[in-house]
Amino acid sequence: MKFTNQDVKEILALLDSASFDVMSLETERFKLTLRRNRSGEWTQEAQLLAPPNLFKSVETGPVADSNPVSHTSGEHTEGTITVRAALPGTFYRAPRPGAAAFVEEGSKVEADTVVGIIETMKLMTAVHAGARGTVAHIAIQNAQFAEQGALLMRIKPEAA
């Protein structure tokens, strides 16, 4: 749909000569609120409501994303501590494609051992084991998407 910056400018020009400090417009296609502060400066809250005119491409039917791992999956298991995703993102088990995984089930880890990487908005964040012990279970596959708080692994802590 067309709703241009020029439209807003023209509305502002009309309002500048008026005594109103707030103007709200709502149609089926958009919402617009313009507010004037004490210094006479304007802010705009705009929202396009018109739905997208969607077409499916015959070439590539949408590829279903591998099921995201949500924080509900994975039962809590007695005697283990969980490693969860601090941020939503794509989980990688290895430092780069083709490289060996950071850890496997059964690997011994320290609290600061890197057990994976989460990529969120192009930023790579290391995931740490969080406790000294053994990797008891890996709940997510390589390159799978993890919601924030999703269970990634369970660690069986070593008795102190």
Next chain:
Amino acid sequence: MIFRRILIANRGEIAVRVIRTCQRLGIETVLAASEADLDSMGARMADQTVCIGAANSSTSYLNMRAIIAAAIERKADAIHPGYGFLSENSGFARACAEAGVVFIGPTAAQLDAVGDKLKARAHAEAAGLPGVPGGEVSSVAEAHALANKVGWPILIKAVGGGGGRGMKQVHRADPLASMMELAIAEAQSAFGDPRIYLERFIAHGRHVEVQVLGDGANVIHLGTRDCSIQRRYQKLVEEAPAPNLSPALREQMQNAAVAFARHLNYRGLGTVEMLVDCEREAFHFLEMNARIQVEHPVTEAICGLDLVEEQIAVAEGHALRWKQSDIVFSGHAIECRINAEDWNLDFRPSPGTVRSTAVPVGPSVRVDTHMQAGAKVPPYYDSLLAKLIVRGHDRAEALSRMRAALSRFQVEGITTNLAMHRELMQQEEFAQGGVDTGYLPRFLQGRSVRVS
């Protein structure tokens, strides 16, 4: 040729920005969007939206086959690639040509010439531009010899890299071998090209770039931009023109950029990035970006052109509509990149859903964004939410308008770096203008010391 319909192979604010120009020019738009962006602002604005694949960019925004198929199915005359994704991919430019769709950008050969950083250095040298002292190395012994010749510290860079990714600073001979090994492994995995090269590390440098526009025969420049406010090589604030440059140096840099583009018979919009050595009052060629850039609005604000419109005109086969003497610069412009990141938590990304936004409007203020109430900020893509651009008659006025505009800018629902910009714009050193690329890290470091 006249484009009746353009497919936009990108997302976020740049998709919205390209659609706006197309609408003004009466060109129909098709947005190629991933599953994650089907109800984005761009998708609502475009005349048609085609789903090209799943959220992950490798199956959608980097999926050449799906994008070209969508362009053919929707009968688009041309593809605008925006920035990032496939915008500088010569294979994509060739695939477009084979499919009979115009790629809005330089020729595939030009993309190859500037995409390989060593080739670009060689072209710069041939065009008479001074590069940063350095060169390709294939062994540790070669690297030692070269580092001793150009002087320590040095910077290791990936030949296939760009945007600062994979660069490594090395201060002495000791760790050189291990850093090289790491750099080669990273270059291979990130860019599929293990080659690396060395450059002298310039401690007090300013990142200044020149916007150029060519039609394959003639080239003009659209002035300088300063992008020295960076964190980990990601730009956060840009301005045009670059402040506090001597007129002689500015002119030399503009001429050098034009000479470089002419040497390539450059067609389209491009940016020649240079490093200004503040101590020596000299400049070095860094690289050329063969696409529209995030920070292009500051140039538009001071020269009055719509750079997307110029890209389209050149891609349609028109000769440049402007001579250099037609380009008149007026005023000063500053841009702040509003990102979904928490600067109090080491710039931790903050994806989520926008509850509401209020943006400043008025003469001399421009906001390029795809944010609105209900907009999703998916974790799959970069963190840019909006660009706030202000113009003033001079830098002081632009800065004061930026402070006022930032105070009115609100985003609810996700954490942004707005507070960082508000604080940065108050800094005396920034206000003086012409800071080097070490300034922002120093500012952030100083602040974290004060806070803790």
